[in-house]
Amino acid sequence: MEDASMMARRQDIVIDGEVFTTQVEARERFRSILYKYRIGETIDAADSQFMTSALQRHPEAATKIGFGIQSFEVRAADYGTRCFWVIRVDGTAEKFSFNACYKQASTT
Numbered sequence: 001m002e003d004a005s006m007m008a009r010r011q012d013i014v015i016d017g018e019v020f021t022t023q024v025e026a027r028e029r030f031r032s033i034l035y036k037y038r039i040g041e042t043i044d045a046a047d048s049q050f051m052t053s054a055l056q057r058h059p060e061a062a063t064k065i066g067f068g069i070q071s072f073e074v075r076a077a078d079y080g081t082r083c084f085w086v087i088r089v090d091g092t093a094e095k096f097s098f099n100a101c102y103k104q105a106s107t108t
Helices: 004-009 023-034 045-055 061-065 099-103
Strands: 013-015 018-020 069-076 082-088 093-096
Touching (some): 013 045, 061 093
Antiparallel strands (some): 013 018
């Protein structure tokens, strides 16, 4: 039987109806999207729905989303890596860390 304090600390991460029981599971889901697309490619509708839900969990969501989301892209990042960019309806774009989308502490 699990210790009651352990059960109280563990909280599932729910993004777009998908339930992740660990941060590792959530990270792997993001990485699967990140490496599914070529650099500069726009993310498809199904993955964009997931990314929209995820970005709403970001601690700087209001700033990142701005006037609204048009699409998401995978772009080159520092040190030969890749990252997600949100393309806003006003044509501006900003990168964001997917880690912040699943590590955010819940307020409920």
